[in-house]
Amino acid sequence: MASVTIRDVRKAFGSVEIVHGVNIDIQDGEFVILVGPSGCGKSTLLRMIAGLENITSGEISIGNRVVNNVPPKERDIAMVFQNYALYPHMTVADNMAFSMKLRNADKAEMAARVDKAAKILGLVPLLDRFPRQLSGGQRQRVAMGRAIVRDPQVFLFDEPLSNLDAKLRVQMRTEIKELHQRLKTTTVYVTHDQIEAMTMADKIVVMHDGIVEQIGAPLDLYDRPNNLFVAGFIGSPAMNFVKGRMGSGGFVADGGFALPVGTAPAASEGRPVVYGLRPEHIRIDPQGVPAEVVVIEPTGSETQVVLRAGGQEIIAVFRERMSAKPGEIIPIAPTLSVAHLFDADNGQRLVA
Amino acid sequence: MDDFTLFSIGSGTMTATATLSKDRIEPRYSAWERLKSNRDWLGFWFMMPAAAILLLFLAYPLTKGVWMSLTDVKIGRPGVFVGLENYEELIFFDKTFLYSTGFTIIYTAIASAAKFVLGLYLALLLNNNLPFKSLIRSIVLIPFIVPTVLSAIAFWWIFDSQFSIISWALRKWGVIDHNINFLGDPILAQATVIFCNIWRGIPFIAITLLAGLQTVSPSLYEAATLDGATKWQIFRHITYPLLTPIIAVVMTFSVLFTFTDFQLIWAMTRGGPVNATHLMATYSYQKGILGGQLGEGAAIATAMVPFLLAAIMVSWFGLQQRKWQQGSKE
Numbered sequence: 001m002a003s004v005t006i007r008d009v010r011k012a013f014g015s016v017e018i019v020h021g022v023n024i025d026i027q028d029g030e031f032v033i034l035v036g037p038s039g040c041g042k043s044t045l046l047r048m049i050a051g052l053e054n055i056t057s058g059e060i061s062i063g064n065r066v067v068n069n070v071p072p073k074e075r076d077i078a079m080v081f082q083n084y085a086l087y088p089h090m091t092v093a094d095n096m097a098f099s100m101k102l103r104n105a106d107k108a109e110m111a112a113r114v115d116k117a118a119k120i121l122g123l124v125p126l127l128d129r130f131p132r133q134l135s136g137g138q139r140q141r142v143a144m145g146r147a148i149v150r151d152p153q154v155f156l157f158d159e160p161l162s163n164l165d166a167k168l169r170v171q172m173r174t175e176i177k178e179l180h181q182r183l184k185t186t187t188v189y190v191t192h193d194q195i196e197a198m199t200m201a202d203k204i205v206v207m208h209d210g211i212v213e214q215i216g217a218p219l220d221l222y223d224r225p226n227n228l229f230v231a232g233f234i235g236s237p238a239m240n241f242v243k244g245r246m247g248s249g250g251f252v253a254d255g256g257f258a259l260p261v262g263t264a265p266a267a268s269e270g271r272p273v274v275y276g277l278r279p280e281h282i283r284i285d286p287q288g289v290p291a292e293v294v295v296i297e298p299t300g301s302e303t304q305v306v307l308r309a310g311g312q313e314i315i316a317v318f319r320e321r322m323s324a325k326p327g328e329i330i331p332i333a334p335t336l337s338v339a340h341l342f343d344a345d346n347g348q349r350l351v352a
Numbered sequence: 353m354d355d356f357t358l359f360s361i362g363s364g365t366m367t368a369t370a371t372l373s374k375d376r377i378e379p380r381y382s383a384w385e386r387l388k389s390n391r392d393w394l395g396f397w398f399m400m401p402a403a404a405i406l407l408l409f410l411a412y413p414l415t416k417g418v419w420m421s422l423t424d425v426k427i428g429r430p431g432v433f434v435g436l437e438n439y440e441e442l443i444f445f446d447k448t449f450l451y452s453t454g455f456t457i458i459y460t461a462i463a464s465a466a467k468f469v470l471g472l473y474l475a476l477l478l479n480n481n482l483p484f485k486s487l488i489r490s491i492v493l494i495p496f497i498v499p500t501v502l503s504a505i506a507f508w509w510i511f512d513s514q515f516s517i518i519s520w521a522l523r524k525w526g527v528i529d530h531n532i533n534f535l536g537d538p539i540l541a542q543a544t545v546i547f548c549n550i551w552r553g554i555p556f557i558a559i560t561l562l563a564g565l566q567t568v569s570p571s572l573y574e575a576a577t578l579d580g581a582t583k584w585q586i587f588r589h590i591t592y593p594l595l596t597p598i599i600a601v602v603m604t605f606s607v608l609f610t611f612t613d614f615q616l617i618w619a620m621t622r623g624g625p626v627n628a629t630h631l632m633a634t635y636s637y638q639k640g641i642l643g644g645q646l647g648e649g650a651a652i653a654t655a656m657v658p659f660l661l662a663a664i665m666v667s668w669f670g671l672q673q674r675k676w677q678q679g680s681k682e
C-alpha cells in the first residue's frame with residue numbers, strides 16, 4: 001500500500017495538450033474516484049499513473065518514489081481495464097495466477113493466493129473456465145481477481161462497471177466497496193457515473209477538459225460545489241441554475257421573482273449571479289414563488305416536477321405524491337437557508 | 353406438405369394455397385414450382401456447378417493420374433495395366449527418384465521452417481509503429497507479387513557462374529579470388545534454390561501473420577506489462593498462443609506450396625546439376641513429359657499424395673479449435 005502524489009502533471013499527444021496541470025494527493029489506503037464527462041482525460045491520467053502513457057511534464061510518485069521513469073512492471077500497481085483485458089487462452093485460474101507465474105512464484109503459494117481471491121470474489125466454481133464462457137459480470141470479477149492476487153501497492157480501475165447492466169452495476173458497486181474495506185489498498189477508480197462516485201468514494205476528483213475542478217469528500221462536493229461545473233455534475237437530477245442578479249435584499253431572478261439567500265456575499269449588489277437550487281431542496285410554500293407545472297413524472301418513491309417560473313425552467317423533486325395537473329400554478333420556495341450562489345461571469349462560487 | 357413449404361411458395365401460388373385451405377384439395381404444382389419450393393432440391397441444384405467443376409478439374413485428373421501410374425502408358429502409345437510395376441521400378445531401381453524425394457522433404461522442411469521464423473519475425477517488426485508503415489508493408493509484399501518465373505530468372509542471373517553479382521562483389525572486396533559456382537555445385541545449388549524459395553515465401557507468411565497480430569487487443573499487452581511480463585514473456589505467453597490458429601492455417605498452405613514447388617526449380621536449374629535439385633514435381637515432369645514415360649511420371653506425382661495428405665492431417669489437428677476458442681469445456 002502506498003500514497004500517490006500527482007504534481008503539475010501535463011499530457012500532450014503531439015501538439016494537443018489533453019491534461020493541463022493536475023495536482024492530486026491520494027493518501028495511503030484511500031479510495032479516490034476520478035469523475036468527469038467523456039474525453040476529459042480521466043483514462044489518460046490513470047494510464048500515466050500506471051506507466052502506460054508517458055508524462056509530458058510534472059511528477060507522479062507512488063509511496064514517495066517518483067515513478068516518471070519507472071517502467072510499468074516495476075511500479076507495483078494492478079489495473080482493471082474497461083474491457084477487462086482477460087487473456088482469452090487462459091482459464092480463470094491461469095489468468096489470475098499469470099503475474100505470479102511470470103515471477104516463478106512457488107506453486108503452493110500461487111494456488112493459495114488464487115484460491116483466496118476466488119473465495120473473496122465468488123469465483124471458485126469458475127476457476128477452470130475460459131473467459132469466453134463467462135458473463136460480463138463474472139469477467140469483471142476475474143479482472144478484479146487478477147488484480148487482488150497481485151496484492152499491489154495501488155489498484156487502478158478504469159470504468160470497470162460501464163459494460164454491466166444497471167442491477168449488476170449496483171451489486172458490483174457494493175462488492176468493490178466491501179473489497180476495499182477488507183483489503184484497504186489505495187485505489188484510484190475512474191468513472192463518468194456520478195452516482196458511482198458519490199456512493200463509493202472517500203474522495204472525489206471532478207475533472208473537466210483536462211483540469212481538476214474540485215477535490216473533496218462526496219458530501220462536501222454536494223454541499224459546497226466550488227463552481228457551476230461541479231454543481232451541475234454532482235447530484236441527480238442536476239441542480240437548477242436560476243439566472244438573475246443580486247438585489248438589495250437578496251436574489252432577484254431575471255423573471256422578476258425573488259429568492260432568499262441567507263447571508264448575501266459582500267459587496268455584491270447588482271452583480272449578475274446564478275442561483276443554484278437542488279431539485280430536492282424545493283418545497284411548497286404558500287408564500288413562495290408561483291410556478292407553473294409543465295410536466296409531472298412520478299417515480300413511485302418520489303415525484304419529479306418540471307416547473308416554469310419567470311420564464312426559467314426549474315426541476316423539483318418532492319417526496320410526497322402530487323395531485324397537481326400540468327398548467328396549474330403552485331407556489332415554491334427553497335428549503336435551504338444557505339443558497340448556492342455563483343458568479344455569472346466565471347462560474348465560481350460566491351461566498352458570504 | 354409441411355408448413356414451411358406453404359410459406360415458401362411465395363405470392364405466385366397464393367391462389368393454390370387458398371384453395372388448399374378452403375376445399376382441402378391437393379393442388380397440382382408444376383415441377384418448376386416444386387423445385388422452387390423444396391429446399392433440398394434447390395440446394396442440390398445450387399451445388400451442382402461447384403460439384404461439376406470439382407469433378408472435372410480435380411477428381412478426374414487425379415483419378416486419371418493414379419490410373420496412369422498403374423499402366424505402362426508412354427507418349428504416343430496407350431498403355432496396359434501393369435499393377436505396381438512403376439512404383440517398384442522407382443523405389444528399387446531409380447536412385448534419382450529416392451534422391452529427389454529426400455530433397456523434396458529437406459527442401460520443404462528447411463524452407464518452411466525458415467519462412468516461418470523469418471515471416472513471424474518480420475510480422476512482429478511490422479506490427480510496431482514504424483515510420484512509413486504502409487509503404488514498408490507494400491515493399492515487403494513485392495517478392496510475392498512478382499511472378500515466380502521472373503524472380504527465378506533474376507536469381508538465375510544473380511547466382512550465375514560467370515556474371516553473378518555476388519561473386520563480383522566478393523571479388524571486388526577481395527574476399528574470394530574466383531567466382532562461386534552457385535548453381536553448378538550440387539550442395540550450393542540446393543542451398544541456393546532453398547534460399548530463393550524462402551525469399552519468395554516470406555511475404556505471404558509475414559503479411560498473414562501480421563493480420564493475425566492485429567487482431568490481438570493492445571490492452572492484453574498492457575495488462576501483461578502491468579503483470580510484470582518482459583517483452584519475451586509477452587511474446588511467449590500472449591502473442592504466440594493467440595496466434596497459433598492462424599499459424600496453423602498459414603503453415604499448412606506454406607508446406608503444401610513448398611512441397612509441390614515446380615516453377616522456381618524449373619526456371620533456375622531444371623533439376624540440375626546432376627539431378628541434385630530435382631523436386632518430386634520437377635522429376636515427375638522430366639520423366640513423364642520430357643522423357644515420355646507417362647506411367648512412371650504419374651507414379652512419381654501420385655507418390656506425392658501420401659506426403660501431402662500427411663501434411664494436411666497434421667494441420668487438421670493443428671487447426672482444430674482450441675478449448676479457449678470454442679467455449680465448451682471439453
Ligand SMILES: Nc1ncnc2c1ncn2[C@@H]1O[C@H](COP(=O)(O)OP(=O)(O)OP(=O)(O)O)[C@@H](O)[C@H]1O
Pocket residue numbers: 013018036037038039040041042043044045192
Ligand atoms: N493516443 C491518443 N492520441 C491522441 N489523443 C488521445 C489519445 N488518447 C486519448 N486522446 C484524447 O485525450 C482526451 C482524453 O481522453 P481520455 O481517454 O483520457 O478520456 P476519458 O476521460 O477517459 O473519457 P471516457 O469517459 O470517454 O473514457 C480525448 O480528447 C482523447 O481524444
Ligand SMILES: [Mg+2]
Pocket residue numbers: 042043044158159
Ligand atoms: Mg476513459
